Amino acid sequence: MFVDQVKIYVKGGDGGNGMVAFRREKYVPKGGPAGGDGGKGGDVVFVVDEGLRTLMDFRYQRHFKAPRGENGMSKNQHGKNGEDLIVKVPPGTVVIDADTNQVLADLTENGQRFVVAKGGRGGRGNTRFATPANPAPEIAENGEPGEERNVILELKLLADVGLVGFPSVGKSTLLSVVSAAKPKIAEYHFTTLVPNLGVVETDDGRSFVMADLPGLIEGAHQGVGLGHQFLRHIERTRVIVHVIDMAATEGRDPYEDYLVINEELKQYNLRLTERPQIIAANKMDMPNAEENLQKFREKIGDDVPIFPISAVTKQGVRELLFAIADLLETTPEFPLHEVEEPAVQRVVYKYEKEEPPFTITRGSDGAFILSGEKVEKLFKMTDFSREESVRRFARQLRAMGVDDALRERGAKDGDIVRLLDYEFEFVD
Numbered sequence: 001m002f003v004d005q006v007k008i009y010v011k012g013g014d015g016g017n018g019m020v021a022f023r024r025e026k027y028v029p030k031g032g033p034a035g036g037d038g039g040k041g042g043d044v045v046f047v048v049d050e051g052l053r054t055l056m057d058f059r060y061q062r063h064f065k066a067p068r069g070e071n072g073m074s075k076n077q078h079g080k081n082g083e084d085l086i087v088k089v090p091p092g093t094v095v096i097d098a099d100t101n102q103v104l105a106d107l108t109e110n111g112q113r114f115v116v117a118k119g120g121r122g123g124r125g126n127t128r129f130a131t132p133a134n135p136a137p138e139i140a141e142n143g144e145p146g147e148e149r150n151v152i153l154e155l156k157l158l159a160d161v162g163l164v165g166f167p168s169v170g171k172s173t174l175l176s177v178v179s180a181a182k183p184k185i186a187e188y189h190f191t192t193l194v195p196n197l198g199v200v201e202t203d204d205g206r207s208f209v210m211a212d213l214p215g216l217i218e219g220a221h222q223g224v225g226l227g228h229q230f231l232r233h234i235e236r237t238r239v240i241v242h243v244i245d246m247a248a249t250e251g252r253d254p255y256e257d258y259l260v261i262n263e264e265l266k267q268y269n270l271r272l273t274e275r276p277q278i279i280a281a282n283k284m285d286m287p288n289a290e291e292n293l294q295k296f297r298e299k300i301g302d303d304v305p306i307f308p309i310s311a312v313t314k315q316g317v318r319e320l321l322f323a324i325a326d327l328l329e330t331t332p333e334f335p336l337h338e339v340e341e342p343a344v345q346r347v348v349y350k351y352e353k354e355e356p357p358f359t360i361t362r363g364s365d366g367a368f369i370l371s372g373e374k375v376e377k378l379f380k381m382t383d384f385s386r387e388e389s390v391r392r393f394a395r396q397l398r399a400m401g402v403d404d405a406l407r408e409r410g411a412k413d414g415d416i417v418r419l420l421d422y423e424f425e426f427v428d
């Protein structure tokens with residue numbers, strides 16, 4: 001089974017910061033609190049697009065960050081939410097957490113959505129902190145940081161395009177010059193036959209999977225144990241590229257070759273002859289190729305489009321790829337035979353990290369180092385320019401048990417406590 005694999009980084013947008021503001025009315029020096037909340041950060045969302053066949057696009061872009069929410073404003077106006085960042089993935093994409101190796105989602109249906117990184121909520125403005133005891137609080141929260149994560153996308157590749165033709169007409173050469181990526185063989189134990197497979201990208205950014213089909217068919221003839229995956233390569237093929245040696249090396253007749261191969265396809269599987277074909281008239285760099293091509297054209301007529309190419313000089317190859325991509329776009333999928341799926345199915349479950357709210361370690365300089373997702377998030381949501389916010393942060397730490405834990409570890413008045421890149425003094 002061939003897989004395409006790519007590791008990417010996703011981050012939800014941070015929430016916007018809450019605002020500290022007061023109503024301003026004539027003759028009232030300081031009215032009630034009027035600071036609005038920050039907007040929520042955008043989510044990063046995977047959406048299945050059945051028009052995609054490969055993970056090629058991810059070779060160029062590997063970082064996906066959703067926009068942050070707007071900050072809150074005065075007059076109790078809330079900041080706008082950040083827009084979600086939609087990332088298209090091909091059907092069959094499995095999403096795996098790169099750090100824990102857990103499968104997060106198995107995306108199969110067109111339009112299926114999966115939020116891979118949530119945006120942070122907006123920080124609350126000072127209006128929300130008003131209490132009878134403190135009716136004019138000078139306190140607001142920063143936005144919550146968006147979720148971030150490294151994920152691996154994995155896609156099992158099936159061939160969209162099959163190459164057929166006699167031996168030595170140049171199939172392997174063609175496949176090698178058009179392959180932008182050689183997929184990795186993930187599991188390959190059921191047969192001695194390795195199909196030649198390549199991920200192809202056209203100059204205008206479309207991509208598809210191309211396979212050397214006769215290799216598969218010959219193997220089937222020889223009764224080599226073909227796995228389902230191999231049969232599926234053949235079944236899934238929507239366009240057949242018929243490679244013909246126009247130099248007619250070894251005294252061959254290009255037209256005869258064409259008929260013989262088509263007959264073989266028919267013998268192998270009638271359904272293959274339903275696939276639209278494109279003829280790649282290869283080895284056009286050779287002396288007598290042009291003359292042979294003319295004769296060939298006369299016999300074929302307009303039934304099948306012919307693209308003169310040279311796999312060696314790459315002349316005409318670009319146009320051939322465009323034609324294949326165009327034809328793929330207009331050719332519907334052929335229903336797959338009900339081939340039995342292997343019984344192993346990936347289990348998808350939501351994985352929630354269970355971490356202590358904080359941990360304390362000692363630095364080489366003796367400082368107490370405070371870390372942990374929860375305590376770091378609290379820290380990031382605190383506006384340290386306001387005394388009231390700082391006091392609230394201190395209260396939150398105490399409530400979490402940080403003070404007690406520090407004391408237990410032997411912290412004394414004046415000892416340094418470090419959190420991310422900030423330092424403060426422990427006060428008992």
Ligand SMILES: Nc1nc2c(ncn2[C@@H]2O[C@H](COP(=O)(O)OP(=O)(O)OP(=O)(O)O)[C@@H](O)[C@H]2O)c(=O)[nH]1
Pocket residue numbers: 165166167168169170171172173174282283284285286309310311312313
């Ligand atoms: N002059 C010329 N030679 C070519 C061209 N394409 C392929 N060849 C040569 O033709 C020979 C056969 O090419 P392959 O790519 O191995 O042919 P194949 O169809 O994959 O053959 P099998 O692997 O036997 O099925 C090699 O020596 C290639 O260098 C071409 O465009 N021009």
